[in-house]
Amino acid sequence: MIRVVLPAHLRTLARIEGDVQLEVEGRPSVNSVLDALEARYPMLRGTLRDHVTHQRRPFVRFFACQEDLSHDSPDTPLPEPVAAGQEPFLIVGAIAGG
Numbered sequence: 001m002i003r004v005v006l007p008a009h010l011r012t013l014a015r016i017e018g019d020v021q022l023e024v025e026g027r028p029s030v031n032s033v034l035d036a037l038e039a040r041y042p043m044l045r046g047t048l049r050d051h052v053t054h055q056r057r058p059f060v061r062f063f064a065c066q067e068d069l070s071h072d073s074p075d076t077p078l079p080e081p082v083a084a085g086q087e088p089f090l091i092v093g094a095i096a097g098g
Helices: 008-014 030-040
Strands: 002-005 020-022 060-064 089-093
Touching: 002 030, 008 089, 020 030
Parallel strands: 002 089
Antiparallel strands: 002 020, 060 089
């Protein structure tokens, strides 16, 4: 079971309270977690990654075990503590400005 933490605006969009618990087949990766998340909450499609290319949106970041996974291959397996449900998979909206 993967525990996913979403930013407040995406929880509001999907009408989710708290963390999301997802079952992912096989060894979980960013792609497999996002596939499961979008399957359960179709209104999130296109908010985290492009509809066609499935590339991460520019101001979205993925973290696990205090590591930024945003620039890793989305098919890289997630760390074992995340796969085991001991640590959350964090989806964070990045902030830019001057």
